[in-house]
Amino acid sequence: MSGADTIGRRAVLAGGIALAASAAARPAIAAQEEYVATRRLKAPDGEYRSRSWHNAPPEVYCYAGIRYARAERFCAPVAVRRAEQMTGGGFGPACPQRGDRYRPQSEDCLFLNVWTPGIEKAAKRPVMVYFHGGAYSAGSVTDPVNDGAKLAARGDVVVVTVNHRLNAFGYLYLARLDPRFPDSGNAGQLDLIAALQWIERNIAAFGGDPGNVTVFGQSGGGAKIATLMAMPQAKSLFHKAITMSGQQVTASGPLNATKRAQAFLAKLGQGVDPATAPVEQLVAALSATDPILGGSVYMGPVLDMKHLTRHPFWPDAAPQSLGIPMMLGNTVMETRAFYAPDGKQLAGLDFDNLAARIAPEMRIDIHPEWVVGEFRARYPKTEPLELFHRIVTAARSWRGQVEEAEARARAGAPAFVYQLDFEDAKHTDDIGLSFGTMPDPTPAQQAMSDRVMDAFVRFAHTGDPGWPAYDLAKRQTMIFDTASRVENDPRQWERELFARVPYIQPGT
Incomplete structure (x- = not known):
């Protein structure tokens, strides 16, 4: 599709959406006062203009909606080396995806945003580049929780946030089905x-x-970052890495990825060319049933032997990444974000049905009744709901981080591990803490946010967040909580219980 025309027509809408989306993080301001203090700078690719938010830290400037590349559908991106930017101070669109949380959406979504405390070249501030979550299928950095102003100001760093292609647009592996698209399975990674x-x-x-x-x-x-650490084309482009509740131990195998592509194409319709089908039709086909996992079709990076020639953390940590200091974190109750109280997994939950409820959610082949018995003996006063989240978090969400931390430790490479316990943290709780964008924080929440931001910023400056690196003798882990502290091998019993079963990353 015509990217320039699409962006031109949607520029005003994009600016309005960005402002509306930011309302949760910024007080409402009159339309004529939405931006102040425009600054222009000249970079190798050309001139860019800033729009500083009216009530942002006054020393921080936001350069939003910068195009970094263009791409034809299912093809590798082509760098844009001549400055191009959204008009009206808006962010670029999100990649097309199911649902309408992020608007506008467009295939022409290869835009990034920069927040900087100053444009003096001699400053040489650390650069912190954020890739959003959404399991390769959804999400956008236009979410107000990803506003970089407070982090840039507090840490004296330059913050960059990036949108890229997702789901079928970024990870539909067609290489074994259609010779036109040899890069399709990892197009989203190539965007990054x-x-x-x-x-x-x-x-x-x-x-x-x-x-x-x-x-x-x-x-x-975080999973995208773990994958980049094994992609030769990404070598030397970044120097430190922080993954937050996101791991990629293994990538999709090419045969399973092909089966998923076939399921997607069948849903798209016989004789329909995915290269020319309307965007809306491609998005609708994402409801195809996954032939491996069940549920909606999964898409993610593929071991295509072209751009990704080995798994990121199996059988070991990718050698090209061993010189990159890495921080890995998870939240203590990840799965509290995944299940609705009235959903099929939790409604009517009791000790009689706990084993049946956890069985499909653990995503590993282990005896569920035995697991429940072991956990009840270990935590005899714990109610079924807490046990459900403790079990499924340890089995499904934490295992990947353990695998990666252990692989780094075996290789003798710098690795720093944290666990967010604050307020029984669930999946995504560390985003607002790390950006300083929690809406109306309590004093305790603000103090926790300051603590997390300071650790991230110190790591960006020095490669050391302020606690010992993880090793196999002690497994040192920073526990972020009201009273933060370093613990040796927290949740050791849970780690050892699930270590009885080989870890196979869901979707691969």
Whole structure:
């Protein structure tokens, strides 16, 4: 589709959506006062303009809606080396996806945003690049929780957030079915590489240091980072990594990825060319049943032996990443974000049906009645709901982080582990804490946010967040809580229980 025309027609709408989406993080302001203090700068790719939010820290400037690449459907991106930016101060659109949480949406979604405390080239501030979550299928950095102003101001860092292609647009593996699209299974990853290449070329003009780039991401964003750590084309483009509740131990195998592509194409319709089908038809086909897992079809990075030639953390940590300091974190009750109280998993939950309820959710083949018995003996006063979340979190959501931390430790590579216990943290709770964007925080929440931001920023500056690296002798872990502390091997009993069963990442 015609990207320039689409963006031109939607620029005003994008600006309005960005402002409306940011209302949760910023007080309402009159339309004529929405931006102040425009600054222009010249970078190698050309001139960019800033729009500083009226009530943002006054020293921080936001350069929103910067195009970093273009791409034809299912093809590798092509870098844009001539400055191009959304008009009206708006963010770029989100990739097309199911649901309408993020608007506007467009295939032409390869845009990034920069927040900087100053544009002096000599400053050479650390650069923190955020990749959003959404399990490779959904999400957008236009979410107000990803506003980089407070993090940039507090840490004296340059913050970059990136949108890229998702779901079928970024990860539909057609290479074994259609020779036109050899890059399709990892197109979304190639977008991220193109964004990092834009940063390498231009970020010095924004006051950032292209030799000190930290990538960080939550959930799917963390998984994207773990995958980049094994992609040769990403080598040397970033220098530190933080993954937040997001791991990628193994990628999709090409045969399973092909089966998923076939299921998607069958849902799309016989004789329909996915290269020319309307966007809406491709999005609708995402409801195809996954032939491996059941549920909606899964898409993610593929071991295509072209762009990804080995699994990120199996059988070991990718050698190209061992010189990159890495921080890995999870929340103590991840799955509290996954299940509705009145959903089939939790409605009427009791000790009689607990084993049956956890069986499909653990995503591993282990005796569920035995697991429940062991957990009830270990936590005799714990109610079924808490046991459900404790069991499924440890079995499904935490295992990948353990695998990656252990692989790094075996390789003798820097790895720092944290666990967010604060307020029985669930999946996504560390995003607002790390950006300083929690709406109406309590004093305790603000203090926790400051603590997390300071650790992330210190890591970006130095490669050391302020606690010992994880090793196999002690398994040192920072527990972020009202009283933060380092513990050796927290949840050791849960880790050892599930270590009886080999870890196979869901979807791969």
